[in-house]
Amino acid sequence: MDMDHVAGKGLVLLGCGKMGSAMLAGWLKQGLPATSVWVIDPNPSDWLQSTGVRINADLPEAPAVVLVAVKPQMMGDALPVLTAMGNGETVFVSVAAGTPIAKFEEVLGDQTPIVRAMPNTPAAVGRGITAIIGNTHVSGAALDMAEGLLSAVGQVVRLEREDQMDAVTGVSGSGPAYVFHLIETLAAAGEAQGLPADLAMQLAKATVAGAGALAEQAEEDPAQLRINVTSPNGTTQAALEVLMDAETGFPALLQRAVKAATDRSKELANG
C-alpha cells in the first residue's frame, strides 16, 4: 500500500466497533502510525484507547481516506459530520452492508470519490477478503490506494457491478460467522460422542484452520481434497452421506443461508 500517502494526509475511521477495530488492528500491525489515525466513536473501547490513535478529536480538513464503519441504520445520524470533506480529494470507503453508493452521494455530494467495500473480520489477523467497487469519481490511483489499504489486511477483489455486493456479503462478509458456527457445532458433536469439551474444541478449531490452509495452498480443488479424505466405505463416507444429503445436507442449507443474507443486504438498501 502507499502507506506514506495515508500516513501523511491521515485516515479518519467513522465507527470503531467489530469491523472498524478489526481493520484498524490490521493497519496498525502493518505499520500505519497511530498518530495518522482519527477515530470517531461515541464509546471508545479500552483496546482503542490503548492504541494511541486520536479519538473524537478535531479532524484533518482533507484526509487521504475516510473509512465508514457504522451500522447501516446509524448512517443517517453519523455521516453528516463528514460532509465538509465531500466533493474533494478525500476518498470515502464504506464497509456498510447494503448501503448503496448513491446514498453516500446524496449526503456527501455527487462529486465525492466513494468506494463501496465488503470486508470480513479475519482482517484482524491479516487474513480478510474485501470486495470493492468505486463510483465514477474514483480515479484509477484512488482505487489503487483503497485496494492497497484494504490489502494490508488480506486479499482484495474488484467487482464489475455494484449489485454483486449483496451476494458477496452473503458469502464472504457474513461467511466467517458460518465457519465459526461450524467450529462450535463440530466441537459440540465431538462432546456428544464422549470427548471432553476443551479437547473437542481444540480438534474442531485445528481441523477447520488446517483444512482452510490446505484448501488455499493445494493444487487440487476442494472437491478433490474432500475425495482424498474419503476412504471407500470408511468413516468419512459415512459422515458425508449425512452432510451431502440433497434435502437436509450442507448444499441446501448453505443455499438457503446465503440467500437469506443476500436478501437482507438488498433490504438494507431501502433503509
Ligand SMILES: NC(=O)C1=CN([C@@H]2O[C@H](COP(=O)(O)OP(=O)(O)OC[C@H]3O[C@@H](n4cnc5c(N)ncnc54)[C@H](OP(=O)(O)O)[C@@H]3O)[C@@H](O)[C@H]2O)C=CC1
Ligand atoms: N462485523 C462484521 O463482520 C462486518 C461488518 N460490516 C459492516 O461494518 C459496519 C459496522 O459493523 P460492526 O463493526 O459489526 O458494528 P458495531 O456496532 O460493532 O460497530 C459500529 C460502531 O459505530 C459506533 N457508532 C454508532 N453511532 C456512531 C456515530 N454517530 N458516529 C460514529 N460512530 C458511531 C458504534 O458505537 P456504539 O456501539 O456505542 O453505538 C460502534 O462502535 C456495518 O455497516 C456492517 O454492515 C461489513 C463487513 C463485515
Ligand SMILES: O=C(O)[C@@H]1CCC=N1
Ligand atoms: O451482519 C451484518 O450485517 C454484517 C455485514 C456482513 C457481516 N456482518
